[in-house]
Amino acid sequence: MRAKQTVFIFFGVSVSLILSFFSMLYAYDPLQLFHKHWHGDKRVLSRDMRAQAAGILNTYDYDSIILGTSMLANTSAKEASAVFGAKFLNVSFPGSDFYERSFVLKYALKNKKVKKVLYSLDDIGLVEGRERDASDFSYLYDTNRFNDFKIYITKKQLTCLFLFSSSPQCQGEVRDIDRPTAWYYKQEHKQRFGGMKNWFKAKNSPQIKKAFANILDVTKKIKNREVAKKFPLEEKKLELKNYLDKNIISIAQQYKDTEFILMLPPYSRLNYAMNAQYDKQKFELYLSSLLYLVVKSSEVKNIKIFAWGNEKFVDQIKNYKDPSHYEYTFNSWMLKQIKLKQGLLNNDNVNSYINLFKDKSLHYDIFKISKSIETYLDQE
Amino acid sequence: MLFNSYEFIFAFLPLSFFIYFFLLEKRLVTGAKGFLVFASLFFYSWWNVAYLPLILSSMLFNYVVGNSLNENFKKVQVHKKGLLTFGITSNLALLGYFKYTDFFLENFNLAFDGSVPLLHLALPLAISFFTFQQIAYLVDSYRGETAEYDFLNYALFVTFFPQLIAGPIVHHAEMMPQFASKWNMVKNYKNIAAGLFIFSIGLFKKVVIADTFSKWATAGFDHAEVLNLIEAWATSLSYTFQLYFDFSGYTDMAIGAALLFNIKLPINFNSPYKALDIQDFWRRWHITLSRFLRDYIYIPLGGNRKGSFRTYTNLLATFILGGIWHGAGWTFVFWGFLHGMALVIHRFWKALGFNMPKVLAWFITFNFINIAWVFFRAKEWEDALKVLNGMFSLDSVVLPQKLSAFFKSSDVVSFGLWAEDISGSNWTAVWLFLGFFFVSVLKNTYELIRYPGIDSKLFRPLYAGFFSILFFVTLVLMTMSTHTEFIYFNF
Numbered sequence: 076m077r078a079k080q081t082v083f084i085f086f087g088v089s090v091s092l093i094l095s096f097f098s099m100l101y102a103y104d105p106l107q108l109f110h111k112h113w114h115g116d117k118r119v120l121s122r123d124m125r126a127q128a129a130g131i132l133n134t135y136d137y138d139s140i141i142l143g144t145s146m147l148a149n150t151s152a153k154e155a156s157a158v159f160g161a162k163f164l165n166v167s168f169p170g171s172d173f174y175e176r177s178f179v180l181k182y183a184l185k186n187k188k189v190k191k192v193l194y195s196l197d198d199i200g201l202v203e204g205r206e207r208d209a210s211d212f213s214y215l216y217d218t219n220r221f222n223d224f225k226i227y228i229t230k231k232q233l234t235c236l237f238l239f240s241s242s243p244q245c246q247g248e249v250r251d252i253d254r255p256t257a258w259y260y261k262q263e264h265k266q267r268f269g270g271m272k273n274w275f276k277a278k279n280s281p282q283i284k285k286a287f288a289n290i291l292d293v294t295k296k297i298k299n300r301e302v303a304k305k306f307p308l309e310e311k312k313l314e315l316k317n318y319l320d321k322n323i324i325s326i327a328q329q330y331k332d333t334e335f336i337l338m339l340p341p342y343s344r345l346n347y348a349m350n351a352q353y354d355k356q357k358f359e360l361y362l363s364s365l366l367y368l369v370v371k372s373s374e375v376k377n378i379k380i381f382a383w384g385n386e387k388f389v390d391q392i393k394n395y396k397d398p399s400h401y402e403y404t405f406n407s408w409m410l411k412q413i414k415l416k417q418g419l420l421n422n423d424n425v426n427s428y429i430n431l432f433k434d435k436s437l438h439y440d441i442f443k444i445s446k447s448i449e450t451y452l453d454q455e
Numbered sequence: 456m457l458f459n460s461y462e463f464i465f466a467f468l469p470l471s472f473f474i475y476f477f478l479l480e481k482r483l484v485t486g487a488k489g490f491l492v493f494a495s496l497f498f499y500s501w502w503n504v505a506y507l508p509l510i511l512s513s514m515l516f517n518y519v520v521g522n523s524l525n526e527n528f529k530k531v532q533v534h535k536k537g538l539l540t541f542g543i544t545s546n547l548a549l550l551g552y553f554k555y556t557d558f559f560l561e562n563f564n565l566a567f568d569g570s571v572p573l574l575h576l577a578l579p580l581a582i583s584f585f586t587f588q589q590i591a592y593l594v595d596s597y598r599g600e601t602a603e604y605d606f607l608n609y610a611l612f613v614t615f616f617p618q619l620i621a622g623p624i625v626h627h628a629e630m631m632p633q634f635a636s637k638w639n640m641v642k643n644y645k646n647i648a649a650g651l652f653i654f655s656i657g658l659f660k661k662v663v664i665a666d667t668f669s670k671w672a673t674a675g676f677d678h679a680e681v682l683n684l685i686e687a688w689a690t691s692l693s694y695t696f697q698l699y700f701d702f703s704g705y706t707d708m709a710i711g712a713a714l715l716f717n718i719k720l721p722i723n724f725n726s727p728y729k730a731l732d733i734q735d736f737w738r739r740w741h742i743t744l745s746r747f748l749r750d751y752i753y754i755p756l757g758g759n760r761k762g763s764f765r766t767y768t769n770l771l772a773t774f775i776l777g778g779i780w781h782g783a784g785w786t787f788v789f790w791g792f793l794h795g796m797a798l799v800i801h802r803f804w805k806a807l808g809f810n811m812p813k814v815l816a817w818f819i820t821f822n823f824i825n826i827a828w829v830f831f832r833a834k835e836w837e838d839a840l841k842v843l844n845g846m847f848s849l850d851s852v853v854l855p856q857k858l859s860a861f862f863k864s865s866d867v868v869s870f871g872l873w874a875e876d877i878s879g880s881n882w883t884a885v886w887l888f889l890g891f892f893f894v895s896v897l898k899n900t901y902e903l904i905r906y907p908g909i910d911s912k913l914f915r916p917l918y919a920g921f922f923s924i925l926f927f928v929t930l931v932l933m934t935m936s937t938h939t940e941f942i943y944f945n946f
Contacts, residue, residue: 077911077914077915078644078645078647078648078911078914079644080914080916080919081644081648081913081914081915081916081918081919082644082647082648082651082919084916084919084920084923085648085651085652085919085922085923085926086923087923088919088920088923088924088927089923089926089927092923092924092927093927093930096927096931224934225934228931228934228935229935230935233931
C-alpha cells in the first residue's frame with residue numbers, strides 16, 4: 076500500500092509542479108505568444124523580432140504583412156493599411172534572409188487569410204542566398220503551440236519568470252506596433268542623413284567605419300586593376316534560383332489569393348557602383364536573380380516585382396545614412412509608387428531597366444567619394 | 456528515441472507500460488510480449504528505420520543457429536562446435552563489416568601505400584551490443600545453459616527496449632524466466648516506485664551532470680589548440696566525470712524503465728571511481744561487459760589456468776579486444792592495451808605480496824583511469840597528446856585573477872581568465888569539486904535503493920516528493936540542454 080501511495084505522490088507532485096510551471100509561463104508570456112500582456116505596459120515588445128514576430132502574429136489582428144529587413148523596418152503598417160485598404164502588421168526583422176523569413180511567412184499565411192505581403196528582396200538573400208540556422212526560433216512558427224514554451228526555458232527567462240519582472244531586459248521595451256523595429260527616429264541614425272559631412276561627424280559609428288573601410292578598399296583595388304575573388308558563377312546562379320523557388324516562389328504558388336509584392340530596396344548608387352565596377356560577379360548575380368524573379372512573375376500571377384534603382388534619389392548620398400539605408404520618407408514614397416504601379420517590372424520593361432541600371436552603376440564616380448573620405452581622414 | 460527526450464518520457468514509456476499491462480490483465484500473454492517486441496522495434500527504428508531489417512535478420516539468424524545448437528545437443532561435438540564457430544564468425548563478420556572496414560582499409564592504404572577507397576558506412580545503432588548479447592546466447596546454447604524454442608521470446612530477449620541500445624548486456628537465462636514469471640505479469644507498485652526513482656536519478660545524472668561536463672570536455676579535446684596545466688586537467692577530469700555520469704545515467708534509466716515492467720536488469724556500475732586497484736575498477740565499471748569479456752574471451756583463452764605468462768597475455772589480449780570493441784581506432788586499442796598492462800602489473804604486484812595505503816591506492820587508480828580515458832576520448836593521437844602535454848607541463852599555469860593576492864606571477868605562473876580555452880568559468884571548479892564528491896563520497900543509486908532488492912524505507916512521502924522535484928527540475932533543464940545523445944551510442 077505504501078508503495079502505491081508513493082507512486083501516486085510521485086506523480087501527483089510531478090504533475091502539480093509541471094502544471095504550475097507551465098501556468099506561470101503562460102501567464103507571464105513576455106513575447107505575447109499566447110495572449111496580450113496581462114501586466115505592465117501593453118505596448119512592450121521584445122527587440123528580438125525573430126521570436127517576437129510569432130507573438131505579434133498570434134495576438135494582433137491582420138490581413139496583410141510587411142516582411143523585410145531594416146530596409147522595411149521604417150515602413151508604417153498604418154500607412155500601408157490606408158494606402159492599400161488592408162490591415163497590415165510590420166514584422167520585419169533586421170538582417171533576415173529569405174530562409175529565416177520563410178518560417179514567418181508560411182506561418183502568417185497559414186494563420187489567417189492574407190491579402191498582401193510586402194517583402195524586401197535584400198542582397199542577403201538575392202545575391203548571397205544565405206540560410207542562417209533558424210533552429211533557435213523556427214519552432215515558434217510550427218503547428219505545435221506547446222513547444223513555444225521552449226523559448227522561455229532559458230536561464231535568463233526563468234529568472235525573469237520567478238521575479239515576474241516587467242523590466243526591459245526581461246520583456247522588452249515600449250515599441251510602436253505600427254513598426255516595431257523602426258530606427259528612423261533614433262538620433263544615432265537620424266543624424267547621418269544629409270550628405271557626407273554627416274557621415275564624417277558620425278565617424279565612430281561601426282556602420283560608417285565599415286563603409287569607409289570598404290569604399291577605400293574597393294577604390295584602391297579598382298585603381299590597382301585587381302579583381303574580386305571569383306567563384307563558379309553559373310553554379311551560384313542555379314543555387315540562387317533554387318533558393319528563391321524554395322523560400323518565395325513556391326509559397327506564393329501555394330497561396331494564389333495572396334498578392335506578393337516583392338520590392339528591391341533601393342540601396343545607394345554607391346553601393347551598386349562598387350559591385351558593378353569591382354565585384355562584377357556579385358553584380359551579375361543581383362541582375363540574374365532579378366531577371367529570374369521577373370520572368371517567374373509572369374508565370375505566377377500573384378507575384379509583382381518592384382524596383383526603383385534608376386531613380387534620381389538613389390544617386391544622391393544625402394538620402395542615405397550609409398551605402399544601403401535610405402531615409403524613412405522613401406518607405407512612404409515606395410508604398411505610393413506600388414499603389415500607382417510605378418516601378419513594376421515585367422518581361423517587357425525589365426531589360427531596359429537593367430541596361431539603364433548597369434549603365435548608371437558603371438559610370439558612377441566612386442572615386443569622388445573615396446577622395447573626400449581620404450581627405451577627411453588625412454585632416455584627422 | 457532517447458531516454459532523455461520528451462517523446463520517450465511522456466509518450467512512449469507510459470503508453471508501452473499501460474498497453475503491456477492491459478494486455479496482461481486480459482490474459483493475452485503472447486499479445487503482451489508481441490506488443491513489447493513491436494514497441495521495442497519502434498523505439499529502435501525511431502532513429503533510422505533503415506536499420507530495422509539488419510536487426511531483424513540478425514535475430515532470425517541467431518535464433519535459428521541457437522535452436523540448432525540446442526537440438527543438436529546430443530549429437531557429435533565436432534558438428535556443434537562447427538555450428539557455433541559459424542554462428543560467432545557470422546556475427547563478428549557483420550560487426551566487423553560495419554564497424555571496422557574503414558579502419559582496416561585506412562591501415563591497409565597506409566601500410567602498402569594503397570588507395571583503396573573507404574566505404575564510409577554508417578554504424579547501425581546498437582550493433583555492438585546486440586551482437587555481443589547474441590554471441591553470448593549462442594555460447595550459452597552450445598554449453599546447454601539456455602534454450603529458446605519460441606521466436607517471440609527470443610525477439611523479446613534481444614530487443615527489450617530498456618537494454619537494447621547500450622546494454623546492460625544480458626544473458627538469455629537471466630531475462631526469460633523473469634518474463635515467464637506469473638508474479639511479473641501484474642503491476643507491482645514496489646517496482647514501479649523504485650523504477651521511477653532510479654529513472655529520475657539517471658535522468659538527472661545525464662541531463663544535469665554529464666551534459667554540464669561535456670561542454671568543457673568537448674571544448675578541450677575538440678576545439679582548443681593548446682591547453683595550459685589547469686585547462687588540461689579540467690578537460691580530462693570533465694571527460695572522466697562526463698563518461699561516468701552519462702553511461703551510468705543511461706544504465707539507471709534502463710534499469711528504472713525495465714523495473715516498471717517488473718524486469719530486473721543486472722547492474723552495470725558500482726561506484727567505479729571508488730576503486731582501489733584496476734581489477735577492482737573493472738568489477739565496478741560496465742560490469743556486464745567485463746562479465747562478457749571474462750566469460751567469453753578471457754576464460755576460453757585459458758584464463759589463469761595455464762601459468763603466469765599465459766595469464767598475463769590472456770589479460771592483455773582480452774583488454775585489447777575490449778578496446779577494439781569500443782571503436783575502430785588505434786587510440787581505442789591503446790586504451791585497451793593500457794588497461795591490460797595495468798591489470799598485468801596489478802597481478803604481478805599482488806603475486807609479490809605487496810600492499811599500499813588505501814588513499815595512495817585510490818589516488819594511483821583514479822589517475823591512471825583518468826589518463827587512460829584521454830586516449831579513449833581523443834579523436835586523434837594529436838588531441839590526446841595535446842591534453843597530456845598540458846597535464847604534465849609546467850610551462851604555463853594560468854590562475855584566476857582573484858588568486859593574484861596569494862601567488863606571485865612568474866615566467867610560468869600568470870593570472871587571467873580561468874580555463875578560458877575550454878570555455879570554463881569559476882563554475883568549472885565548483886562542478887569538478889562536486890564531481891569528486893559525487894563519485895567518491897555519495898552512495899550510488901543501487902546502494903541507495905538496495906537494488907536488486909528494494910528498500911521499503913524508500914516508500915515515504917518525503918522520498919516521493921524529493922524524487923518528483925528532482926524529476927521536474929531535470930525535465931525543465933532538459934529543454935536547455937544541447938548535448939543530448941549518450942556517449943555509448945557511438946560504440
